[in-house]
Amino acid sequence: MASSASISRPRFRCFDPTNSYPATPDHPRYFSSAVSPSSSSSSSSSSPRENGFGDTMAISNNSEPKIVTGEGGYVLEDVPHLVDYIPDLPTYPNPLQNNPSYSVVKQYFVNADDTVAQKIVVHKDSPRGTHFRRSGPRQKVYFESDEVHACIVTCGGLCPGLNTVIRELVCGLTHMYHVKRILGIEGGYRGFYARNTVPITPKVVNDIHKRGGTILGTSRGGHDTSKIVDSIQDRGINQVYVIGGDGTQRGAAVIFEEIRRRGLKVAVAGIPKTIDNDIPVIDKSFGFDSAVEEAQRAINAAHVEAESVENGIGVVKLMGRYSGFIAMYATLASRDVDCCLIPESPFYLEGPGGLYEYIEKRLKEDGHIVIVVAEGAGEVLLSESLLKDEQDASGNKLLQDVGLWLSQNIKDYFSKQRKMNITLKYIDPTYMIRAIPGNASDNVYCTLLAHSAIHGAMAGYTGFTVGPVNGRHAYIPFCRVTERQNKVVITDRMWARLLSSTNQPSFLDPKMVAKKVAETKKEDTEAEAQLI
Ligand SMILES: Nc1ncnc2c1ncn2[C@@H]1O[C@H](COP(=O)(O)OP(=O)(O)OP(=O)(O)O)[C@@H](O)[C@H]1O
Numbered sequence: 228m229a230s231s232a233s234i235s236r237p238r239f240r241c242f243d244p245t246n247s248y249p250a251t252p253d254h255p256r257y258f259s260s261a262v263s264p265s266s267s268s269s270s271s272s273s274s275p276r277e278n279g280f281g282d283t284m285a286i287s288n289n290s291e292p293k294i295v296t297g298e299g300g301y302v303l304e305d306v307p308h309l310v311d312y313i314p315d316l317p318t319y320p321n322p323l324q325n326n327p328s329y330s331v332v333k334q335y336f337v338n339a340d341d342t343v344a345q346k347i348v349v350h351k352d353s354p355r356g357t358h359f360r361r362s363g364p365r366q367k368v369y370f371e372s373d374e375v376h377a378c379i380v381t382c383g384g385l386c387p388g389l390n391t392v393i394r395e396l397v398c399g400l401t402h403m404y405h406v407k408r409i410l411g412i413e414g415g416y417r418g419f420y421a422r423n424t425v426p427i428t429p430k431v432v433n434d435i436h437k438r439g440g441t442i443l444g445t446s447r448g449g450h451d452t453s454k455i456v457d458s459i460q461d462r463g464i465n466q467v468y469v470i471g472g473d474g475t476q477r478g479a480a481v482i483f484e485e486i487r488r489r490g491l492k493v494a495v496a497g498i499p500k501t502i503d504n505d506i507p508v509i510d511k512s513f514g515f516d517s518a519v520e521e522a523q524r525a526i527n528a529a530h531v532e533a534e535s536v537e538n539g540i541g542v543v544k545l546m547g548r549y550s551g552f553i554a555m556y557a558t559l560a561s562r563d564v565d566c567c568l569i570p571e572s573p574f575y576l577e578g579p580g581g582l583y584e585y586i587e588k589r590l591k592e593d594g595h596i597v598i599v600v601a602e603g604a605g606e607v608l609l610s611e612s613l614l615k616d617e618q619d620a621s622g623n624k625l626l627q628d629v630g631l632w633l634s635q636n637i638k639d640y641f642s643k644q645r646k647m648n649i650t651l652k653y654i655d656p657t658y659m660i661r662a663i664p665g666n667a668s669d670n671v672y673c674t675l676l677a678h679s680a681i682h683g684a685m686a687g688y689t690g691f692t693v694g695p696v697n698g699r700h701a702y703i704p705f706c707r708v709t710e711r712q713n714k715v716v717i718t719d720r721m722w723a724r725l726l727s728s729t730n731q732p733s734f735l736d737p738k739m740v741a742k743k744v745a746e747t748k749k750e751d752t753e754a755e756a757q758l759i
């Protein structure tokens with residue numbers, strides 16, 4: 228899919244320019260205050276951590292981001308490394324060098340200075356912008372195979388592909404790095420201190436990618452940082468793989484901070500999960516493709532029902548608490564949808580240009596209409612009529628059922644006010660969509676995510692999330708994926724394509740459109756100014 232955009236643009240809250248010192252044309256510099264690590268090796272090689280620029284490594288003792296600047300407005304937002312706070316770590320040759328499966332691969336190891344550009348459409352004089360460290364195997368690793376004790380935890384809502392990521396983490400660690408100790412943490416974050424752990428082997432996970440859900444179980448809430456890190460320390464875990472959405476990545480970030488504060492040699496790697504696709508920076512999250520595909524079945528059913536009766540109305544609710552990506556892509560894929568309602572695009576029911584007027588038009592012209600509504604759409608309208616302010620255990624807002632509310636209002640309006648005979652069928656496939664296994668494309672994607680995370684942790688990187696940025700997998704600092712949510716930008720071309728494919732009203736007056744365009748431009752300018 229096209230790179231997902233966000234209404235709120237990068238703000239670089241995690242970037243402290245007051246720590247900067249000037250970059251020279253041939254020597255990019257870290258912005259944080261520099262302290263050279265003393266480096267030693269107990270085995271084959273000895274060197275400070277590569278920074279990819281032949282430059283002295285700059286170490287920050289706190290959670291400052293590691294920013295490298297270069298020529299032409301080049302910025303690298305690097306991820307933390309274990310040597311940032313444990314300087315004397317030995318390194319070892321990567322066991323992949325002797326792995327028969329990978330031995331014929333030319334240039335299997337990632338070049339030390341490979342970075343991935345966040346912005347790929349640039350102008351002649353525009354800055355080169357933010358880059359992230361490219362993911363992949365390094366020549367040297369910071370863990371010996373026998374020393375690794377990894378754990379895997381899944382948190383938040385279900386998502387197609389969760390089991391595939393678990394499987395590929397286990398198989399990747401075992402087959403690529405000969406790791407023998409991998410623990411599954413049961414039931415999300417609270418499992419670290421309140422539930423059992425299970426040893427996992429490739430045999431245990433062999434066919435789990437064919438099943439929906441997560442074999443480890445999941446939960447919301449229950450993040451007690453010090454209890455979690457105590458448990459990591461007590462069990463001798465030194466690689467933590469955390470699979471989950473925005474809340475989970477926030478949780479992983481604080482676990483990493485506590486680990487760093489305690490000076491533990493423990494790598495923390497996040498694998499972003501959410502069918503909502505609301506995680507910024509990365510191209511898309513795993514499970515999203517599967518969700519869009521499965522949604523077609525519900526939309527198809529709604530269409531068949533609606534077109535089989537006189538004045539048939541099919542309403543399908545899809546997930547998307549804050550972001551309407553599933554609804555938007557499911558609509559674009561289906562071509563049977565006449566109206567798509569998402570949280571980012573406010574709508575109204577009555578009067579000229581409103582939803583009721585549009586439904587009536589479609590019924591008169593086609594005899595039926597199919598409406599897709601994302602669960603977070605129309606929140607303002609709903610809160611006006613139903614006051615409820617509840618949260619789940621993780622603090623996420625609990626939403627009213629917009630599909631039911633909309634269906635009831637449509638029925639009332641047409642039968643009572645317009646005295647029309649309509650037949651409305653409401654389909655809520657949300658949990659059926661979330662519970663399926665990953666589709667073929669998500670399964671391949673999950674493998675790449677799991678392998679990226681393993682290579683990063685083995686290479687000593689920590690405090691990072693993995694994911695593709697413009698098609699290339701990268702290591703992204705936690706703060707960049709937690710500082711905002713990815714949202715559909717209704718002033719982008721993709722939303723315009725949707726409007727033109729459904730022919731629905733935009734529900735926006737021209738003044739509002741102008742305001743949105745101006746806001747987006749202002750945010751772009753501010754983000755660029757911070758990069759210079
Ligand atoms: N700011 C935070 N600090 C520490 N832990 C957090 C934070 N936010 C959320 N968590 C923890 O992360 C876990 C998952 O969070 P949440 O339920 O919001 O799901 P998620 O990861 O966002 O996934 P999704 O929303 O896609 O289902 C929960 O155990 C929650 O306690």
Ligand SMILES: O=P(O)(O)OC[C@H]1O[C@](O)(CO)[C@@H](O)[C@@H]1O
Nearest residue numbers: 384385501502503546547548619
């Ligand atoms: O009912 P649960 O498990 O809290 O999950 C609901 C939420 O999970 C999500 O799918 C994100 O995983 C949201 O779209 C949805 O609101």
Ligand SMILES: [Mg+2]
Nearest residue numbers: 383472473474
């Ligand atoms: Mg979330």
